[in-house]
Amino acid sequence: xxxxxxxxxxxxxxxxxxxxxxxxxxxxxxxxxxxxxxxxxxxxxxxxxxxxxxxxxxxxxxxxxxxxxxxxxxxxxxxxxxxxxxxxxxxxxxxxxxxxxxxxxxxxxxxxxxxxxxxxxxxxxxxxxxxxxxxxxxxxxxxxxxxxxxxxxxxxxxxxxxxxxxxxxxxxxxxxxxxxxxxxxxxxxxxxxxxxxxxxxxxxxxxxxxxxxxxxxxxxxxxxxxxxxxxxxxxxxxxxxxxxxxxxxxxxxxxxxxxxxxxxxxxxxxxxxxxxxxxxxxxxxxxxxxxxxxxxxxxxxxxxxxxxxxxxxxxxxxxxxxxxxxxxxxxxxxxxxxxxxxxxxxxxxxxxxxxxxxxxxxxxxxxxxxxxxxxxxxxxxxxxxxxxxxxxxxxxxxxxxxxxxxxxxxxxxxxxxxxxxxxxxxxxxxxxxxxxxxxxxxxxxxxxxxxxxxxxxxxxxxxxxxxxxxxxxxxxxxxxxxxxxxxxxxxxxxxxxxxxxxxxxxxxxxxxxxxxxxxxxxxxxxxxxxxxxxxxxxxxxxxxxxxxxxxxxxxxxxxxxxxxxxxxxxxxxxxxxxxxxxxxxxxxxxxxxxxxxxxxxxxxxxxxxxxxxxxxxxxxxxxxxxxxxxxxxxxxxxxxxxxxxxxxxxxxxxxxxxxxxxxxxxxxxxxxxxxxxxxxxxxxxxxxxxxxxxxxxxxxxxxxxxxxxxxxxxxxxxxxxxxxxxxxxxxxxxxxxxxxxxxxxxxxxxxxxxxxxxxxxxxxxxxxxxxxxxxxxxxxxxxxxxxxxxxxxxxxxxxxxxxxxxxxxxxxxxxxxxxxxxxxxxxxxxxxxxxxxxxxxxxxxxxxxxxxxxxxxxxxxxxxxxxxxxxxxxxxxxxxxxxxxxxxxxxxxxxxxxxxxxxxxxxxxxxxxxxxxxxxxxxxxxxx
Numbered sequence: 038x039x040x041x042x043x044x045x046x047x048x049x050x051x052x053x054x055x056x057x058x059x060x061x062x063x064x065x066x067x068x069x070x071x072x073x074x075x076x077x078x079x080x081x082x083x084x085x086x087x088x089x090x091x092x093x094x095x096x097x098x099x100x101x102x103x104x105x106x107x108x109x110x111x112x113x114x115x116x117x118x119x120x121x122x123x124x125x126x127x128x129x130x131x132x133x134x135x136x137x138x139x140x141x142x143x144x145x146x147x148x149x150x151x152x153x154x155x156x157x158x159x160x161x162x163x164x165x166x167x168x169x170x171x172x173x174x175x176x177x178x179x180x181x182x183x184x185x186x187x188x189x190x191x192x193x194x195x196x197x198x199x200x201x202x203x204x205x206x207x208x209x210x211x212x213x214x215x216x217x218x219x220x221x222x223x224x225x226x227x228x229x230x231x232x233x234x235x236x237x238x239x240x241x242x243x244x245x246x247x248x249x250x251x252x253x254x255x256x257x258x259x260x261x262x263x264x265x266x267x268x269x270x271x272x273x274x275x276x277x278x279x280x281x282x283x284x285x286x287x288x289x290x291x292x293x294x295x296x297x298x299x300x301x302x303x304x305x306x307x308x309x310x311x312x313x314x315x316x317x318x319x320x321x322x323x324x325x326x327x328x329x330x331x332x333x334x335x336x337x338x339x340x341x342x343x344x345x346x347x348x349x350x351x352x353x354x355x356x357x358x359x360x361x362x363x364x365x366x367x368x369x370x371x372x373x374x375x376x377x378x379x380x381x382x383x384x385x386x387x388x389x390x391x392x393x394x395x396x397x398x399x400x401x402x403x404x405x406x407x408x409x410x411x412x413x414x415x416x417x418x419x420x421x422x423x424x425x426x427x428x429x430x431x432x433x434x435x436x437x438x439x440x441x442x443x444x445x446x447x448x449x450x451x452x453x454x455x456x457x458x459x460x461x462x463x464x465x466x467x468x469x470x471x472x473x474x475x476x477x478x479x480x481x482x483x484x485x486x487x488x489x490x491x492x493x494x495x496x497x498x499x500x501x502x503x504x505x506x507x508x509x510x511x512x513x514x515x516x517x518x519x520x521x522x523x524x525x526x527x528x529x530x531x532x533x534x535x536x537x538x539x540x541x542x543x544x545x546x547x548x549x550x551x552x553x554x555x556x557x558x559x560x561x562x563x564x565x566x567x568x569x570x571x572x573x574x575x576x577x578x579x580x581x582x583x584x585x586x587x588x589x590x591x592x593x594x595x596x597x598x599x600x601x602x603x604x605x606x607x608x609x610x611x612x613x614x615x616x617x618x619x620x621x622x623x624x625x626x627x628x629x630x631x632x633x634x635x636x637x638x639x640x641x642x643x644x645x646x647x648x649x650x651x652x653x654x655x656x657x658x659x660x661x662x663x664x665x666x667x668x669x670x671x672x673x674x675x676x677x678x679x680x681x682x683x684x685x686x687x688x689x690x691x692x693x694x695x696x697x698x699x700x701x702x703x704x705x706x707x708x709x710x711x712x713x714x715x716x717x718x719x720x721x722x723x724x725x726x727x728x729x730x731x732x733x734x735x736x737x738x739x740x741x742x743x744x745x746x747x748x749x750x751x752x753x754x755x756x757x758x759x760x761x762x763x764x765x766x767x768x769x770x771x772x773x774x775x776x777x778x779x780x781x782x783x784x785x786x787x788x789x790x791x792x793x794x795x796x797x798x799x800x801x802x803x804x805x806x807x808x809x810x811x812x813x814x815x816x817x818x819x820x821x822x823x824x825x826x827x828x829x830x831x832x833x834x835x836x837x838x839x840x841x842x843x844x845x846x847x848x849x850x851x852x853x854x855x856x857x858x859x860x861x862x863x864x865x866x867x868x869x870x871x872x873x874x875x876x877x878x879x880x881x882x883x884x885x886x887x888x889x890x891x892x893x894x895x896x897x898x899x900x901x902x903x904x905x906x907x908x909x910x911x912x913x914x915x916x917x918x919x920x921x922x923x924x925x926x927x928x929x930x931x932x933x934x935x936x937x938x939x940x941x942x943x944x945x946x947x948x949x950x951x952x953x954x955x956x957x958x959x960x961x962x963x964x965x
Contacts (some may be wrong), residue, residue, distance in 0.1 A: 139457030167648030203954025264329025447529030470512030575663025661710025826862030
């Protein structure tokens, strides 16, 4: 029986029916089924999933794509964010008890759900489609509302332990590593990637007037490196046909030429050489397997503490408070630093770093003599110094103070002051400090001999670099910052006393106002500011900015008819919000929704929402700086993918065509950054569907959604900029492709693609959500099954309308698309004996991603459908003790492998498909 039917039955019997606020509206009602579709995940479902991270549970839902997760290291923010519909975490509004969360930190404007204590979550409500008229900006894809158990009573202590296990027997990638001579693990991994979680929840009455709940949690996650799994023990090349790697190697590779008169490199006459074991130069260069050192899952340590309290002074004044604090520390480790062919070093022919044999080779090849200089780009990996580490810390604090109460018999109020702040820090360790390399090489006018503490950098000697040398060449970069959110708001809600002639129920209304201030400050030290660390890909600037918004909003629920032949009730929901942004001016949002209860068993619903998203502080104020993008240069290699005429559009000369070297790590330079003139994005969402109880114990809902967004804020993918420049010759693209003079490279020297933020694109999302539930008595116990699934019809990007063709990312990997299948579902089967045990089988299904026209042979025919099976058992040991054991991904399915240009980490789309193999978990809960 649905919640709506139960509420009606209770009212008919004269029982008191609690009125609650449901996600998507501030008008209180008696049922959870509304005109806007809301998917509810219960506390029991969260607990039985066995995850110690809320992000893992949420990312298993078919409406959510993986965003920032624990399975990212290179470029990790250290936060966990939600990406509803795959429209981007910045377009998903995350709430706690109906109030928005603050930005996650200096690296992410999206809410960090690490703050949320899983042990105290009563339910999670996911409302798909726009919600801006109710909650303000950012609810373009929808809203995720974490409803906390503010009425918890007693004492509950839970201890959880978990880990991963995998059988390393991937013959495909093992053969590729054998061909390279790379090491890899075989057989069972044992239990690794272990985590431990401990939580305490306490709650009780404050006399007969109030209630207080407090919680404390601790979580420790151990690291797991890519070298722990065979399928991630080498970095596949872009085509997925071989273990790739980096030209920045333990014994270096060199681009060498005679120095031009101005000291520049002579790209018209050069050699690409490495070192023989006798320290002579050789054209036989090697690649370095940088994968094993990278973290596949970051180590993490987190503490949270908080409380929720309310007290009734009288009917008119019921103050409440919410206080939450989190401290989270994680380390993102990637492969060792290196010189990365970053700088042109001009070195004396007579340098003591060179051997006589090397000087003879330079003389034979370039005619150099004593007193001359040569120019070189060096690719030396700092294996002597260990991996680069970004130590990330977040401290978040959220405080809500408010009061609610009665104004009259039919009207209530709710006023709130809310403050949220996240302080973040990034300490980047063990990366090469660029200026010290010049000095240690006595290059470009620097002199090591006259510099205190300088040790010559013996890169021209085979295995000549020592750990002592390497230690003097690394530096540390520090960045700190604070985000702040201040909200003053209040609303009144109640019944107007006015009703339509066909209905006895009066019109309900909400009138509210809100002021919100978002501040952002990020301070980078000189090392970050000037991009002095060679492994950073460019500069990282300080940012300081903010904006405010003043808002007025209203909602109406208008019952149109009751108890007629075609309907028990039909109601119209209306909403309007006026928002005045300090940076971009006023922008309205609104909604119209129809709620049609045909009878006790059938409901029809439909809605239209206008939603907006204002640019966040990072998008507005981020300084423009150079970074890296993953992909390919279609004009590189001896056999470019594009013609000479097409490549000429991108700045490739006739002499360069066929002679531009590719980056073996598939990473190229781009200029990224903010734009303070950005306008809000505007989206229109349409949804309609049906909710039904076909027979006792069975109910379902089917809802269609259609989201169209214009003026999308973002960057054009640099690879698309290069491709479209080549294909169209349009200045819109070609002005943003800047190749290095001489080499024509987009990764050596100053080569880059300009890809700063703009308002330009359009997005069109379309699909169908299905939810079904069935419960019955079976063999003296209770059997139930549930299904939630999403069928995606359209996921269309039109990044540059009228210039570049739009492309659809449903079931395709082209154009840098995420692996979005047409159909994805989670199906659970539960059996509760009613005595001391309960069992659950869960089937998580990802449909095939069939379309791909690129060169990655691993997915040439697409990604096959994937099924993951989870088994759980819950046991009531006694009245106070419950034991839960489970195995997720029982069959130890590996994530589908993809090549270097499609992988997000470890040759996989990490964090979306199960990433590390079997997940074993056990927890014990004591409740008194």
